[in-house]
Amino acid sequence: MDVRGTVADDVEVRSVSTSYGESDLAEVRLVTDDGPAGEDDRPVEAHEPITVTLWNKWTESAELLEPGMELLVTDAEIDEYQGETRYKTTGDSYVVVEPSFLVNVTAIRNWTECPRLYYLNKLSGVPLNYPVVKGTLVHEVFGDLLRGRELEESIDARVEERGLQLGLLGEDPESVAEDVRQNASAIEGWLEQGRLTEEDRAATAADNSERAFSPAKSSWRSEQLLISETFGIRGRADAIRRGAPVELKTGKNLKKEPRFKDKVQAACYALLLEEHGGDVDTGTLLYTKNSALDRNEETGDLTPAKEFSMGAGLLKYVVRLRNEIAAAEVAGDVPTGYEGNAKCEYCFEQDTCMVVSGRLDQESKAGQIGQPLPAEEREFFERFSHAIEEERREVHREYAKLWEQSPKERADDDRALIDLEFAEKRPLEEGRWELRARRTSGANSKIREGDLVLASDGHPVRGQSELARIERLDEDEVVLTADEPVEVTRLDVYPSELTTDRLLVALHDTLLKGSERRKDVLFGRAEPEFDEPEETFIGNNAAQDEAVRKAVGARDCALIHGPPGTGKTYTIARAIRAMVERGERVLLSAFTNRAVDNALEALLEQLEGVIEEDRIVRVGSESGVREDMAPYRLERAGDPEERLAELENAQVVAATTATCGSRIMKEQSFDAALVDEAAQLTEPGTFAAINLAERFVLVGDHEQLPPVVRAENELTESLFERLVELHPEAGVMLDRQYRMNQRIQAFASREFYDGKLRPAEPEVAARTLDDLEGVSRDDLPAEFRDPVAFVDVEGDDERYTDSLEAARIAELIAAYEAAGVDPADVGVIAPFRAQVSEISRHVPEGVAVDTVDRFQGSSKEVIIVSFTATGTLEGPIFEDYRRINVALTRPKRALVLVGDSGALSSDPVYGRMLEWARR
Numbered sequence: 002m003d004v005r006g007t008v009a010d011d012v013e014v015r016s017v018s019t020s021y022g023e024s025d026l027a028e029v030r031l032v033t034d035d036g037p038a039g040e041d042d043r044p045v046e047a048h049e050p051i052t053v054t055l056w057n058k059w060t061e062s063a064e065l066l067e068p069g070m071e072l073l074v075t076d077a078e079i080d081e082y083q084g085e086t087r088y089k090t091t092g093d094s095y096v097v098v099e100p101s102f103l104v105n106v107t108a109i110r111n112w113t114e115c116p117r118l119y120y121l122n123k124l125s126g127v128p129l130n131y132p133v134v135k136g137t138l139v140h141e142v143f144g145d146l147l148r149g150r151e152l153e154e155s156i157d158a159r160v161e162e163r164g165l166q167l168g169l170l171g172e173d174p175e176s177v178a179e180d181v182r183q184n185a186s187a188i189e190g191w192l193e194q195g196r197l198t199e200e201d202r203a204a205t206a207a208d209n210s211e212r213a214f215s216p217a218k219s220s221w222r223s224e225q226l227l228i229s230e231t232f233g234i235r236g237r238a239d240a241i242r243r244g245a246p247v248e249l250k251t252g253k254n255l256k257k258e259p260r261f262k263d264k265v266q267a268a269c270y271a272l273l274l275e276e277h278g279g280d281v282d283t284g285t286l287l288y289t290k291n292s293a294l295d296r297n298e299e300t301g302d303l304t305p306a307k308e309f310s311m312g313a314g315l316l317k318y319v320v321r322l323r324n325e326i327a328a329a330e331v332a333g334d335v336p337t338g339y340e341g342n343a344k345c346e347y348c349f350e351q352d353t354c355m356v357v358s359g360r361l362d363q364e365s366k367a368g369q370i371g372q373p374l375p376a377e378e379r380e381f382f383e384r385f386s387h388a389i390e391e392e393r394r395e396v397h398r399e400y401a402k403l404w405e406q407s408p409k410e411r412a413d414d415d416r417a418l419i420d421l422e423f424a425e426k427r428p429l430e431e432g433r434w435e436l437r438a439r440r441t442s443g444a445n446s447k448i449r450e451g452d453l454v455l456a457s458d459g460h461p462v463r464g465q466s467e468l469a470r471i472e473r474l475d476e477d478e479v480v481l482t483a484d485e486p487v488e489v490t491r492l493d494v495y496p497s498e499l500t501t502d503r504l505l506v507a508l509h510d511t512l513l514k515g516s517e518r519r520k521d522v523l524f525g526r527a528e529p530e531f532d533e534p535e536e537t538f539i540g541n542n543a544a545q546d547e548a549v550r551k552a553v554g555a556r557d558c559a560l561i562h563g564p565p566g567t568g569k570t571y572t573i574a575r576a577i578r579a580m581v582e583r584g585e586r587v588l589l590s591a592f593t594n595r596a597v598d599n600a601l602e603a604l605l606e607q608l609e610g611v612i613e614e615d616r617i618v619r620v621g622s623e624s625g626v627r628e629d630m631a632p633y634r635l636e637r638a639g640d641p642e643e644r645l646a647e648l649e650n651a652q653v654v655a656a657t658t659a660t661c662g663s664r665i666m667k668e669q670s671f672d673a674a675l676v677d678e679a680a681q682l683t684e685p686g687t688f689a690a691i692n693l694a695e696r697f698v699l700v701g702d703h704e705q706l707p708p709v710v711r712a713e714n715e716l717t718e719s720l721f722e723r724l725v726e727l728h729p730e731a732g733v734m735l736d737r738q739y740r741m742n743q744r745i746q747a748f749a750s751r752e753f754y755d756g757k758l759r760p761a762e763p764e765v766a767a768r769t770l771d772d773l774e775g776v777s778r779d780d781l782p783a784e785f786r787d788p789v790a791f792v793d794v795e796g797d798d799e800r801y802t803d804s805l806e807a808a809r810i811a812e813l814i815a816a817y818e819a820a821g822v823d824p825a826d827v828g829v830i831a832p833f834r835a836q837v838s839e840i841s842r843h844v845p846e847g848v849a850v851d852t853v854d855r856f857q858g859s860s861k862e863v864i865i866v867s868f869t870a871t872g873t874l875e876g877p878i879f880e881d882y883r884r885i886n887v888a889l890t891r892p893k894r895a896l897v898l899v900g901d902s903g904a905l906s907s908d909p910v911y912g913r914m915l916e917w918a919r920r
């Protein structure tokens with residue numbers, strides 16, 4: 002039986018004499034969800050601690066325990082002791098500390114080498130260097146060979162795909178191909194033992210039809226993402242042959258046995274496979290460089306493939322290692338290197354290790370170099386790295402939901418599309434598959450075209466599951482591409498840690514590699530300085546002109562505060578043009594692809610005739626970049642020199658902040674970085690972009706939505722907001738808006754912008770629906786002729802939906818349509834996704850219905866807000882007044898609020914809103 006609970010007290014390890022001699026044990030008191038279950042399943046009081054005795058080596062894991070940590074003991078045995086029901090480990094047991102913390106297999110491998118190396122890798126990320134790129138190439142070719150692609154074709158295609166990276170590294174494609182070929186010959190020779198044949202595929206399919214996915218039954222498959230809910234481990238195995246893991250290493254190994262750390266890695270995959278029903282007793286390591294060595298010059302065992310047998314002892318050892326990582330992460334410990342036996346003088350990372358220890362004043366086995374950073378910077382680093390780790394744990398919780406939530410709960414949470422009907426699989430040229438499934442319900446979800454998702458035949462962890470990319474997502478069909486032909490019936494959001502990883506690296510780079518002057522400004526030790534440009538940049542808007550002057554003249558930074566519709570995008574574009582005219586190289590960035598493309602569109606207009614089109618480059622994935630900006634997208638594949646020249650020749654580069662943290666962008670440098678939507682970015686998220694430039698300009702509105710993060714900590718305040726407070730003199734507020742009728746704007750201006758926001762022109766102030774072709778306000782019911790109206794609906798008492806409001810909104814839209822308004826000009830904003838779905842069912846096609854978060858940055862002629870609140874005020878729209886600011890500032894010509902006046906008037910801000918709307 003499995004025992005799982007929260008550690009109640011401190012744990013002590015002691016030795017006792019048994020019939021086998023001296024043994025160690027630790028008695029752990031655990032609070033479980035259901036208390037100590039008796040043999041006859043008597044109902045027992047919940048939350049009473051039970052005692053589990055961990056024997057022998059498991060006491061090493063017991064020593065890591067702190068009260069409050071989660072513990073899982075598998076295959077425990079009941080141990081009656083003086084009338085008390087207790088539990089103890091058996092020979093088959095595993096003890097897992099914090100099982101919901103998912104440790105990566107590569108992390109466990111690094112940790113075996115040296116726990117501090119694991120920490121350093123997290124801080125500084127994987128740099129762009131040739132061995133890493135070559136390693137990736139060899140792995141890709143391996144996967145291709147397994148899927149039956151021709152060797153030469155695979156090498157050519159894969160080398161070509163990495164054109165830009167190779168260009169940045171100054172590598173010649175011919176010699177890279179040769180290098181990969183040498184490594185691949187080891188794979189080829191060995192693969193002759195069994196390629197992934199049609200029979201294998203048929204066997205896999207047969208397994209699936211029995212709905213008992215068992216890799217053990219099929220003889221081969223390529224790279225697979227594996228997640229263990231029991232052991233808290235996750236990783237991608239390079240290949241699985243007859244149910245056993247195969248790992249590829251691009252290095253050499255002349256010994257008979259695989260390296261220990263490689264065995265550890267293979268053992269991790271074995272555990273993962275066992276959880277999926279396999280029974281794994283061997284592992285294979287393939288050292289591809291062995292086949293490139295000359296037999297005359299090298300002595301030793303040159304065979305590339307080394308098989309080893311995997312005993313229970315190794316598997317348990319691996320779980321104990323994993324426990325060390327999970328416990329250290331939960332406790333927030335920084336490894337010193339003394340935990341392991343590695344010798345620092347042999348370590349490639351010794352210098353980095355010493356510098357990090359020196360700068361952050363950390364204890365380290367390698368020693369320290371250099372002066373510690375000022376205390377406030379170290380404190381900042383610590384606070385933010387903890388915050389980022391908290392965010393990571395939230396991502397891990399997302400993983401846990403893959404198995405904790407039922408399919409229905411996942412779908413209701415918008416995290417999955419269930420009830421798909423598998424339709425078709427079609428092999429693609431490069432050995433991948435195109436999969437199609439029909440959608441049987443028009444459900445909503447967070448899943449979008451271009452996303453990576455977990456595509457499964459029923460369960461994302463327990464069933465057959467593949468990482469797949471959404472190529473197309475229509476109302477009635479979804480088209481995916483994946484490495485293996487899963488008969489997909491369900492899609493789940495894939496919780497990626499990539500963003501979190503990059504935040505940590507950006508934080509590290511800012512503090513340890515950033516210029517002193519930059520840090521002086523960020524920490525308020527120096528005031529930002531400005532030059533005063535002579536010219537007038539924008540003649541008809543003084544605040545915008547001032548903003549451009551600040552941006553162009555900034556020696557350190559400028560902050561442009563842009564309330565809704567005040568021409569932020571226009572101002573950014575004008576500022577970049579001025580910089581380009583001065584011969585500067587500029588980075589344009591924002592949190593979302595959508596914002597980057599919007600700003601780029603405005604910029605293209607400004608730059609017409611100023612620079613050649615090919616000096617403007619958009620960096621991003623094919624699915625991320627808007628279609629009309631695709632001509633500017635930098636292709637990564639192709640001739641290295643050409644690709645590199647395209648990037649280096651670019652005077653303006655546009656990319657999301659996440660992409661700014663990529664290895665390619667990190668090689669670039671700019672005179673200035675302009676970041677739009679900066680109030681929606683975390684501090685480290687902003688660093689990723691501004692680290693690439695000498696000076697920076699942040700543009701945003703901290704009265705609109707804050708950064709999107711999962712954890713509640715310092716990440717929720719943007720750098721923009723902090724700097725606006727710290728250096729008010731570096732900021733300018735744009736105060737003339739080009740969007741809303743004056744009546745609509747009045748409340749937001751008073752409530753959120755100290756009454757400073759005003760219409761830019763009389764035409765804006767006076768705009769009404771009458772200006773639209775074919776529309777007459779006289780055809781509307783009298784109460785909707787004013788640009789702002791309130792509709793009192795008592796509501797139906799449901800928590801996340803309100804069918805009465807939805808029905809009333811449908812009537813309203815019909816009335817607007819009857820007055821000549823095009824449904825495409827109407828938007829409906831609701832606080833909950835459930836209400837968004839409810840409303841969507843009632844209104845005609847073309848009306849945009851969504852949550853506030855998805856409406857930020859856009860506008861409509863008519864906006865209807867559904868408050869979905871009866872009696873009390875609860876839920877996201879009400880938690881944060883910034884959300885209501887966004888909702889109320891989306892319309893140009895008409896705004897209708899629909900809600901329960903009783904509930905709304907219980908809050909002072911909403912009360913004032915009601916007064917304004919009912920005037």
Ligand SMILES: Nc1ncnc2c1ncn2[C@@H]1O[C@H](COP(=O)(O)OP(=O)(O)OP(=O)(O)O)[C@@H](O)[C@H]1O
Binds near residue numbers: 539570
């Ligand atoms: N100085 C100006 N003169 C004339 N029109 C302007 C000026 N500044 C902005 N506009 C116009 O006002 C509209 C809104 O501008 P823009 O899209 O730049 O606003 P924004 O602040 O980025 O909006 P949002 O708040 O939605 O992000 C655009 O149509 C733009 O062309």
